[in-house]
Amino acid sequence: MSVQPQPWPDPDPQIAAAIGAMYAGRREVPLAVRVRDRFGELFADGEFSVAFGQRGKPGWSPGRLALVTVLQKAENLTDRQAAEAVRTDLAWKYALGLDLQDPGFDHSVLSEFRSRVVAHGLEEKVLDLLLARLVEQGIVGAGGKQRTDSTHVISAVRDLSQLDLAGETVRAALEALVCAAPHWVEQVIDVPSWSRRYGDRVPGWHPPASKAKRARLAVDYGQDGFALLTAVHAPASPTWLRDLPAVQVLRRVLVQIYTRTVSGSGREVVKRREAKVDGLPPGQRRVTSPYDIDARRSVKGDTLWNGFKIHISETCQATAPAASGDNAVARPDRHGAVRPNLVTNVTTTDATVADNAMLDTVHQVLQRRGLLPGEHYLDSGYASAELIVGSVKRFGVVLVTPMLSDQTRQGRAKEGFATHDFRIDWQGREVVCPAGQTSTTWSPCRQGGLAKTVVVFSPTVCGPCPLRPKCTTSKLERRQLTLHPQEMHEALKSARAQQETDEWKHDYAIRAGVEGTIHQATTVTGIRRARYHGLKKTHLDHVYSAVALNLIRLDAWWNGHPLDRTRTSHLARLNLSLVA
Structure with a gap:
């Protein structure tokens, strides 16, 4: 597929006239129309040209495919639904510059587009382009206040027990080998007997009832796996079979779950690892599924999940008490405008990475975009004495975050x-x-x-x-x-003293707003459930979700819809209206 970067066509006059007639008067135009009117060509083809060849069959405009993917996230559509919207929705045709007769594209084009973007490291391109445009318009900029928080993301694969993982990994490797070299497979294994065990996916919902039978089945899975690896690495076997991804995963999982020794009689002994005797790999290296080797298990509070973690950073504004004194509203900036809170960065990691390990990475990305905040509001999971001092030195960012109390026995007991x-x-x-x-x-x-x-x-x-x-x-x-x-000790002592004051507590209340952003992202774009396998594609999905969220918020701001007070009862709203 080849792409020759070209400017986006202007909206078709017929479609523009229809949109104007349909939304005449006080009706608000759809998001797609508003985005095209405000930004024009938001994602230029040239920004994605490195991911596409210069020769071959002409392909669809990558810049417009990027916008389709963003609108897809904004409306939470599948690939088929998004492709259908390109063919039938006048607002989408207007935004993309298509005429009425344009047939659009097959839904598989979106999958290929995502794969090319990930393969060439362009996952963050759309967010970079949008934020750069907003910087030009003075809507976002360096300094000010931002807040960051993380939440769990559940992977798009089954949650497997260790027994199921062993059997399903052997089955996945066998399936890959049968597809790649069926004649070789029928020479090295007894196909009928293996088919009875691995013909269908491992039925984890009803394992053998007795502990002894489950132990025996686990050993059988291990012996089959090692036998398959031995056959693959035999001198007579094609060497390229060893490089199949499923075979590499099988090797990792077998080492993770089993030990293989030779007894005094020369017999090979395969047994499951015991944590206290044989040791287990650290959690950040432990594969949990043969189909997504980036997913990891983790726990935070009462939440136990298998998958990833997303860190969301957004701009925020100082708050002032409302007229009733019970709620807080955003203060206007120095220009007298209350600007929308916009997502400035999303970072995706595997589930085992601690929050404080990602703070420097977040600051580095914000620095590259020219959007470093003056004050960064965080929860205690991001805080440490080293980060409080280091963030000011390296980035000029003041961390506003509650520090844990003195972790000595006396400090914890407060006696x-x-x-x-x-x-x-x-x-x-x-x-x-x-x-x-x-x-x-x-x-x-x-x-x-x-x-x-x-x-x-x-x-x-x-x-x-x-x-x-x-x-x-x-x-x-x-x-x-x-x-x-000394510097860190004094900074830590000062931070602990400040967080006890009422002024600090009122200022820190602004951080809670990021929970609403996570809720909106979850409700609108479904970020808590990965749609794709692998860390890179999951991060791509999160980036496009962030852009969609920003466009939704900008659309509300352009239309004069202020930020609403959340968690306010009807009685409190009536009281506010009477006071006003």
Whole structure:
């Protein structure tokens, strides 16, 4: 398929006249029409030309396919429904510059478009282009306030037990080998017997009733898998069979679930791994499905899921109390306008990645787009002393986030002497306890890759101290402290003091609005359930969902629909109207 970048055609006059007649008066035009009128050619073909060849059969405009995909997300349509909308919906034809007789395209074109975009690393192109246009129009920019939060994303594959995973992985590899080399397969296995076990997908909903039968079946799956790998790697087998993705996944899963040893009699022994005896791979490396090797299991609070995690960043504005004093409304900016809250970045990771590990990545992307905030509102999952100091130094971004309390035993219990009760002399490299005793050792070290200092008091002064029950219960009869570097320690102490003030709590309330954004993205675009396999395609889906969300919000703003107060009862609304 080839693409010669060309400007988008102007809307067909007949369609424009029909749209004008249909939406005359006070009726609001559809989103697709509004986007074309406001932005014109939003996604130029040239921005996607690297993903398409210069020779071959002419293909559909990639820029217009990008807009189709965004509108598809805005209306939560399938590929078939989106292709049908291109053929029949006048608003879509207007936005794409198609005439009435244009037949559109087959729905499979959208799948091929997504695959090409992912293969050439263009997943974020549409969000980059939209935000660049909004920067030009002065709707978004650097500085100001932004907020970020994450939520879980369930993968598009079955959730498998370890037993089901073993059997289904063997079946998936066997299916791939039969498709690639059927004659080779019939030479190396007993097709009828294997077909009885692997002819259909592994029926995980009714495994063998007894524990012994399940253990026997697990060993059978392992032996079959190793036998298949041995046959693939035999000298007489075609070497290219080893490179089949399903075969590579089989190798990983077998190592993850089984151990294979040779007994004293020379017999091969295959058994399932035991965590305490044989060890298990770390969670971030553990495959959970042969059909999506990027999906991972994770838990957060009461939520246990298999899949991914999405981090959403959006602009936000300071709030002021409403007339009734019960609700908060957005304050106008310095130009007197209340601008829409727009998504500035989405980042997709596997489910095991901690929130605080992604904050630098989020800031780097925002810096590339020229949209770094002055203040970044986050929940405690993103917070650490290192990030508070590092974000200001590297990006000039102030983090507004609640810090966890002192994690020493005394700090958690809020009784006894916590770290903040000790006086630290950073220049003299010593610490004085509440009883007036001085530490004996000051030992710089690294813990978890971070610089720390371990301070220890002598048992000779801690042992007879009358305050020792409030200070330490160590059997060594001495107190030990682990300190961050001075700058981080003081930043952490200051942050914990600030978050206790009413002013900080009122300011931090703005962060809660990102929960509404996640709810809107889930309701409108379905971001909590992955549509595709793999991390890259899931991220592509999230990026197009973010663009769709931005266009929906811009459309509401253009039409004069202000941000509504959420979670407000009808009685409270009546009270607000009477006050107004």
